[in-house]
Amino acid sequence: MSTFVDIVASVGLWAAVLRIATPLIFGTLGALLCERAGVLNLGIEGIMTFGAMVGWLAVYHGADLWTGLLVAALAGAVFGLLHAALTVTLGLSQHVSGLGVTLFASSFSYYLFRLIVPLAGSPPTIVPFAPVSVPGLAGLPFVGPVLSAQTPPTYLAVLLALLLAYVVFRTPLGLAIRMTGENPHAAEAQGVNPMAVRYGAVIAGSALMAVGGAFLTLSAFNSFFPTMVQGRGWICIALVVFASWRPGRALFGALLFAFFDAFQLRLQTAVDGVPYQVFLMTPYILSILALCVMARRARVPQALMQPYRRGER
Amino acid sequence: MRFERREHRPLALIVLTPLLAVAAALALSGLLIAAAGAPVLEAYWRILVGAFGSRLSATETLTRATPLMLTGLAAAVAFRARVWNIGGEGQFYLGAIAVAAVGSQLLAGAPGYLSMPLLLLAGAVAGMILLIIPLWLRLRFSVDEVVTSLLLNFVAVLVVSMLIDGPLKDPLAFGWPQSQSVPDAAMLPKLMARSRLHWGFGIALVLAFVVHFVQSRTVFGLKSRAAGLSPEGAVFAGVPLARTLLFVACLSGGLAGLAGAVEVMGVKGYVTTDLSPGFGYSGIVVAMLAGLHPLGVVLAALFTATMFVGADGMSRALKIPTYIADVTVALSLITMLVAVFFAQYRIRR
Numbered sequence: 001m002s003t004f005v006d007i008v009a010s011v012g013l014w015a016a017v018l019r020i021a022t023p024l025i026f027g028t029l030g031a032l033l034c035e036r037a038g039v040l041n042l043g044i045e046g047i048m049t050f051g052a053m054v055g056w057l058a059v060y061h062g063a064d065l066w067t068g069l070l071v072a073a074l075a076g077a078v079f080g081l082l083h084a085a086l087t088v089t090l091g092l093s094q095h096v097s098g099l100g101v102t103l104f105a106s107s108f109s110y111y112l113f114r115l116i117v118p119l120a121g122s123p124p125t126i127v128p129f130a131p132v133s134v135p136g137l138a139g140l141p142f143v144g145p146v147l148s149a150q151t152p153p154t155y156l157a158v159l160l161a162l163l164l165a166y167v168v169f170r171t172p173l174g175l176a177i178r179m180t181g182e183n184p185h186a187a188e189a190q191g192v193n194p195m196a197v198r199y200g201a202v203i204a205g206s207a208l209m210a211v212g213g214a215f216l217t218l219s220a221f222n223s224f225f226p227t228m229v230q231g232r233g234w235i236c237i238a239l240v241v242f243a244s245w246r247p248g249r250a251l252f253g254a255l256l257f258a259f260f261d262a263f264q265l266r267l268q269t270a271v272d273g274v275p276y277q278v279f280l281m282t283p284y285i286l287s288i289l290a291l292c293v294m295a296r297r298a299r300v301p302q303a304l305m306q307p308y309r310r311g312e313r
Numbered sequence: 314m315r316f317e318r319r320e321h322r323p324l325a326l327i328v329l330t331p332l333l334a335v336a337a338a339l340a341l342s343g344l345l346i347a348a349a350g351a352p353v354l355e356a357y358w359r360i361l362v363g364a365f366g367s368r369l370s371a372t373e374t375l376t377r378a379t380p381l382m383l384t385g386l387a388a389a390v391a392f393r394a395r396v397w398n399i400g401g402e403g404q405f406y407l408g409a410i411a412v413a414a415v416g417s418q419l420l421a422g423a424p425g426y427l428s429m430p431l432l433l434l435a436g437a438v439a440g441m442i443l444l445i446i447p448l449w450l451r452l453r454f455s456v457d458e459v460v461t462s463l464l465l466n467f468v469a470v471l472v473v474s475m476l477i478d479g480p481l482k483d484p485l486a487f488g489w490p491q492s493q494s495v496p497d498a499a500m501l502p503k504l505m506a507r508s509r510l511h512w513g514f515g516i517a518l519v520l521a522f523v524v525h526f527v528q529s530r531t532v533f534g535l536k537s538r539a540a541g542l543s544p545e546g547a548v549f550a551g552v553p554l555a556r557t558l559l560f561v562a563c564l565s566g567g568l569a570g571l572a573g574a575v576e577v578m579g580v581k582g583y584v585t586t587d588l589s590p591g592f593g594y595s596g597i598v599v600a601m602l603a604g605l606h607p608l609g610v611v612l613a614a615l616f617t618a619t620m621f622v623g624a625d626g627m628s629r630a631l632k633i634p635t636y637i638a639d640v641t642v643a644l645s646l647i648t649m650l651v652a653v654f655f656a657q658y659r660i661r662r
Contacts, residue, residue, distance in 0.1 A: 042459065086647070090316075090654050095397050095459055099597060100647040107639030108345075114634035115349050234463045241457075277475035284464040288450070295456040310315065 003270045011142065013262050015149035019220060021258035023048070025157040026212030027236035028243065028250045029164050030076075030205040035240055036168060037201035038181040038194075038303040039087055042098025044209045045233030046105030047079045051210025053109035056217035056224040057116060059126045069153065069214050076210025079105050080203035088198045091307030102233070110226050123223040129153060151219045153211075160208070161251035168247060177201055181301035184308040194308050209233070231284065238287040244298040253290075260286055316658040326656050331602055331609070334652040335616065338645035342637060351631040359630055360623030370622065372508035376580065378618035380405070380589070382517040383572035384596025385603065385610040386524050387440075391565035393528065393605050395541040396448065396558055400462030401569040402593025403469030404443045406584075408436035408570030410473045412577045413584045414481055416495035428499040433516075433574050440570015441563045443469060448562040452555050466593065474586050483583065492584040501579040511579030518611065520568065525607040527564075537561050569593060590621070591639075598646040604653065617642055 007013055027044060034041040041047075055072035059065055079101055086097040117124060129151035138144045168174040176197050179187035184194035212232075217224045239257060243249035264279040343353040364374045384401045391398035398404075415435045420428040447461040477483075478490040501512040528534035536557045539547040548554050572592060577584060599617055603609030624638035 082647075086650065090651065092650050092654060096597075096601060097647075097650060099399065100643065100650060103594060103598065103643035104640065104647060107636055107643050111345065111634050111636035111640050114636055231464065231467050234460060237460050238464065241460075275475045275479060277471040277478070281468050281471045284467045287464055288456075288461050291456045291461065292450055292454045295454050 007263060007266045007270065010266075011145045011149075013266060014142075014146040016262040016265070017255060017258045018146070018150050018154050019258075020261050021254045022154045022157045023212040023215045023220070023232055024236055024239060024254040024257060025161055025251055026215065027209050027233060028239040028254055029157075029161060029247060030208030030212065031236050031240045032243065032245055032247060032250055033164065033177070033205035033208065034202050035304055036181045036245060036301060037177050037198045038184065038301055038306065038308070039084070039198055039202050040094040040098060040237075040305050041080075041083055041101075041202060041205060041209075042095060042237065043079055043083045043101030043105060043206065044098075044236055045229060045231070046102030046109075047076050047206050047209045048213030048216075048229045048233045049106040050079065050109045051076050051213030052217045052228060053113050053213075053224050055210075055214030056126060057113070059218060060117075060124065065129055065218055068218050069211055072210040072214035073207040076207040076213075077203045079210070080206025081199075083206065084199045084202040087307065088195055088202070091309060094305050106229075113224060113226075123225055125222040126218070128217075128222045129219040153215050153219055157212075157215075158251065161247050165247040178301075180308075181303055184303055184306075188310070195310075198308070209236075212236075235283060235287050238291050241298055242287075242290040242294050244294065245301060257283070257286065257290075315661055317661045319657060319659055322656060327604075330652045330656045331604065331613070331649060334602070334649040335645055337648040337652070338641055341644050341648070342641040345640060346631075346633060346637065349633050351633050356627055356631055356633065359627040360620065362623070363626030364619040364623035369508065370626075372505055372510040374615070374618045374622045375514055376509045376511070377622050378614045379511075379514045379517050379579065380572040380576045380592045381595055381599055381614035381617050382521060382611055383568050383575065384592050385599030385614050386517075386521060386607060387565045387568035387572070388597045388600035389603060389605045389607060389610055390524060390528070390537070390568070391444075391561060392600060393541050394537040394558060394561040395544070396561050396565065397457075397459040398444055398447075398462055398562070398565050398569075399459050399597065400444060400447065400465050400469075400566075400593070401572075401596045402589060402591065403462070403466035404440035404566050404569035405573040405576075405589050405593045406469045406473045407439040407443050408573030409577045409584045409588055410476055410481070410492065410573075411435045411439035411570070412495060412574045413492040414476070416499050416578075417481065417493035420499065421496050423496075423498070425498040428496070429501065429578070432495070432499055432578060433571060436570045436574025436577075437567035438570065440568070440573070441566040443570070444562045444566030445559070448558060452558070470586060473584060477584055477586070481584075490585065494583045495578060499578060500582060501575070509580055511575075513575035513579040516571075516575060520571075521607045521611050524564075524568075528607060533557070533560060569596070572596075595642060598642050601646050602649050616645075 027048060031041055031044055051072035054075045055068040058071040059068040083101050086092045087094045131149050131151055133148040138148050176192045180194045180197040187194050216228060239253045242253045261283050264282045268276050268279045346353050346356045363370060365371045387401050412432045412435060416432050443465060447458040450456045450461050451458045477492040481492045483491045483493045504510045504512055504514055536552045539552050540554055540557050544554055595617055599610055599613040602613035620638040620641050624635050628635040
């Protein structure tokens with residue numbers, strides 16, 4: 001029992017929680033934005049992979065870290081454009097289009113990476129984001145050391161969640177997005193262009209997903225390797241449901257999830273006799289459980305996964 | 314610009330659709346090959362030669378197509394009924410490990426005529442169980458089975474990793490996590506001497522016809538298509554929706570589990586965590602390329618296997634990453650979606 005208390009009371013655990021949560025926050029917010037406008041974006045897993053690859057590649061070729069994040073965001077936006085063209089303009093199945101985008105984006109990242117960086121004994125590395133300490137906060141007991149271990153993108157992720165919560169619930173733009181996700185016909189009657197809103201939301205959301213992926217190569221690790229996203233994208237899709245499509249709860253859900261993940265990582269070394277695979281399974285099983293608990297209770301955007309064609313019912 | 318549904322679709326259009334889609338995918342990945350500074354036509358020629366240029370390579374391509382046909386059928390029957398089974402990869406692995414477990418533990422001394430059918434059954438049942446979970450969650454808690462079946466892929470691979478590193482570990486594998494082997498008597502016989510092509514190919518081919526028959530000529534086939542076209546309508550017409558979807562899940566999960574079983578019993582003889590180079594995910598592309606038609610799955614699996622097998626030799630000769638095969642296959646899914654759309658709609662100004 002005391003091991004559990006020791007783990008929960010350690011600075012290392014809470015520093016890891018914020019670090020693990022960051023890509024999930026970006027990814028969940030991105031997926032949430034798309035779904036609020038009525039488009040399920042299963043391209044997320046591939047878009048995160050591409051963001052991780054292209055952001056790293058930019059920095060490896062001399063760009064600074066922030067430019068790397070920007071390059072990742074732009075690449076994500078391009079894949080968002082592709083997904084929007086398939087699902088909004090053509091109105092194709094959002095499930096299958098998203099899977100197509102994921103398969104294409106991830107295989108394309110591996111292809112480009114291998115083409116530009118030939119196979120070597122040890123993968124080439126970059127100098128990732130360094131932790132920053134915020135003046136005033138760094139001196140606080142316990143909270144100070146936890147925050148001082150974080151890199152700037154983590155702060156950006158938290159601020160973004162608050163910003164998105166404000167935009168979605170307190171601005172005309174947010175109203176237009178929510179209307180489009182609930183009832184695009186009514187939105188159009190109010191002078192909103194549902195096609196434009198969906199395009200914008202999917203492009204912006206995909207850019208956020210790619211930034212989440214880029215955090216992995218530019219802050220959490222310092223190199224790129226295939227399959228590094230490891231299902232984080234799918235977990236984000238589950239977190240959106242868990243968060244009932246609300247940005248604030250998405251932030252909370254990502255942190256809660258990261259807490260369990262960081263906790264199981266430390267438990268692996270503290271508990272003997274249990275195969276490590278059991279611990280590695282917990283994030284995926286937790287996501288499934290979260291879905292079961294929340295799916296009935298959550299208010300799904302009513303027009304989610306319904307293509308919109310002008311003048312058709 | 315707006316889209317208008319075509320009144321009727323000529324047969325030529327339906328046949329041309331997948332061909333145009335594949336051509337477009339090849340053209341697009343041709344751009345990537347050109348960007349890498351390699352001659353595009355030579356690259357594709359080398360892929361073709363690499364996949365069919367010799368007796369060995371041709372049998373290798375058919376061997377590779379075998380699990381793809383089964384995972385492709387698995388996706389096709391599920392998608393037809395709008396059961397979004399994206400868990401083919403996990404079902405493949407559970408089917409494989411079920412065969413390794415039952416074969417090396419329970420049926421180690423059994424004669425082939427007994428152990429072979431039992432092991433195939435074990436693999437299929439393992440795959441079924443893994444798909445019944447997400448379907449049950451959908452029916453009970455209305456959870457989207459796309460996400461749950463995807464997440465279960467990761468769980469399934471970890472279960473396999475745990476078993477081959479624990480109770481099923483082969484003590485003779487020099488410490489590598491590798492399962493104990495299926496006894497030789499239970500291995501599927503070779504279809505051709507001096508090749509890896511095994512009877513699994515025949516099984517997959519026969520199953521494609523069986524699935525086609527079931528879907529087009531039986532009451533269950535009608536019910537499953539009805540459940541896919543309109544669940545509410547199906548219920549109104551007296552189709553027992555939950556039971557129909559359960560049968561669909563058993564069929565789909567069973568086929569994917571069988572793919573894993575056949576790969577172990579026909580090719581490897583044991584299980585590692587890199588047994589599948591994404592057979593489950595490629596199966597989805599195969600099913601879509603086939604327009605969800607069981608017999609089309611056979612051709613689509615052959616195309617996909619050709620790309621994967623052929624790209625190996627081509628990439629060594631022209632210094633192009635083998636991932637180009639994955640890119641082409643993924644692109645062909647997207648181009649197929651677009652092509653099917655334009656086969657159904659025309660553009661009106």
